[in-house]
Amino acid sequence: MDVVTQTRATKQQRKSLGQRLYKFYNSQTFVAILFLIVPVGLLIILKIYPIFYNLYLSFTRYELFEPPKYVGLKNYRYVFENSVTRQSIWNTLLFTIEAVPLGAALALIVAKLLDENFYGKIMYRTLYYLPVISSIVVSAMIFRWIFNPQQGLLNYFIGLIGIPPQTWLSDPNLALPSLVMVTIWGSIGGNMIIFLAGLQDIPGEVLEAAKVDGANALQRFTHITIPLLRPVILFVVVTFTISTFRNFGLIFMLTQGGPLNRTNTLVWEVYMSVFGNLRLGRGAALSMVMLVMVFILTLLSFRVLRERQG
């Protein structure tokens, strides 16, 4: 009798210990820790700690085989005083100015045309999206062949309308515009998808009402669609700009920063400082300049959005 009650008691105790353990195991905080520890840990290693370590490195002289040595603002002075690095900042901006407005406008036009219901819509959307799924390396190889001065397809086409053949990638004035061409070709599909999603959110009644009031298609587009689409346009412009800042593959494959440094952008300069000349401190300073540019752009766009909504 005694033994039985005793075992029952310990059993109950054990059970309640198990229950308490289970309760702890099943608490929201514990499950959250369990589920977040790996993803958050990885992101701290890959995204958050590197920002601060990069900032530290940008104040040092570091050539990989000796420990970093503090040099103050020397790297930043170099970045803003050296003519090549200054040109790389300017080239980055130029690249963006040439590619983003035109590329975004073309993507918007294609999206608008594809927004109607018609036969073959999905096929067109797929065809426009093909350049996006092709890798930068493959796209660059195809375009290196298309830009070829002797047998290239582009010189063949401009020859048809009487323009003399160009050297494209080795012409200092045409090298950057050539890269811009490839970039726009590769970006239309992705931006088009974002615009299509935005266009679907525009209420049909508004456009219908304007139509009843006698607005033609172009007026409806410029006076209703574009203003209502402003947040989406802003999103595309910001993400597209950041992606042009990051455009490393094309430059590596097609021009290597040349001719005459005309396609030498910040991301190329970072790569060359670090993996070409083993100057990690200088590369870190250049990356910080890039990061600040991205940061300013993002803040500006948020401000524009808030003003619109406010």
Place this chain on the structure above:
Amino acid sequence: MAVQMSKENRLVRHLPKILTYLVLSIGAFVMVLPFIWMVLTSLKIDSEIFGDSLKWLPGQLDFKNYRDAFVQTNMARLFANTIFVTVISVASQVILGAMAGYAFARLQFKGKNILFFSLLATMMVPFEVLIIPVFLFVRGFPLAGGNDVFGHGGTGLFNTYAGLIFPNLISVFSIFLFRQFYLRFPHEIEEAAIVDGCSRAGVFWRILLPNSKPVIATMALFAFLWSWNDFLWPLVVVKKDALKTLQLGLSLFNQEQGTQWAELMAASTIAVVPVIILYLTLQGFLTKGAVTSGID
């Protein structure tokens, strides 16, 4: 007369549609022409490529360039490496993204919002900006590649599969995507399961994850494209031939071959066709997924 009128009317009525088709077709042609030109060139022989006038079609159907490109680039190895790296990256990004997305969408805990938004803010930071510290971290990984506990002395994960995969294990975008999906997921099912004695972890593995197919498909496609097409990181972290990925191998082939256009285009075709096929097969599923995920 009346018939004539209606015919003209019909033409006027259909004119915008015809124009739309025309503009879209010209645009689509420009988008696709580089790929067509790639395939056509890959089938040509040198005399057709370097001839005086431009020849559109190859004179024969010969796959010699493909054989040459396949052998010269060691394509089988490049494919195997790329598939290995991509499969692990996709699986990791999807599973870790879903777990973190679930925690941020469905669990209450201290500091949730500040943690989520600080992670979200890093989405704006391009990987290229952080390449130096990430490279140094991988190279200084403790107890790997001859390194001591403090990460000195050797090369860490430099020139290893682990180093190649490491930065692709996680994406903030994936966390964001799954969080958005789980925020809209009906609470009743989850509550019913908890009443029936299912644990919170069990709710995630047995109910939420199996019902996330549209997001999983979307995220898997993105992660696949990022990993498969990744170039800068493999270029920086891998020097051994045996570890090279498809994009890295192609870029080196591009430098070595110079003007062997037929072989270069054959190699490009081999590299891009699997991606296009995968996209086309997944696309049907993705549109279906988008439709069904809109219902809840």
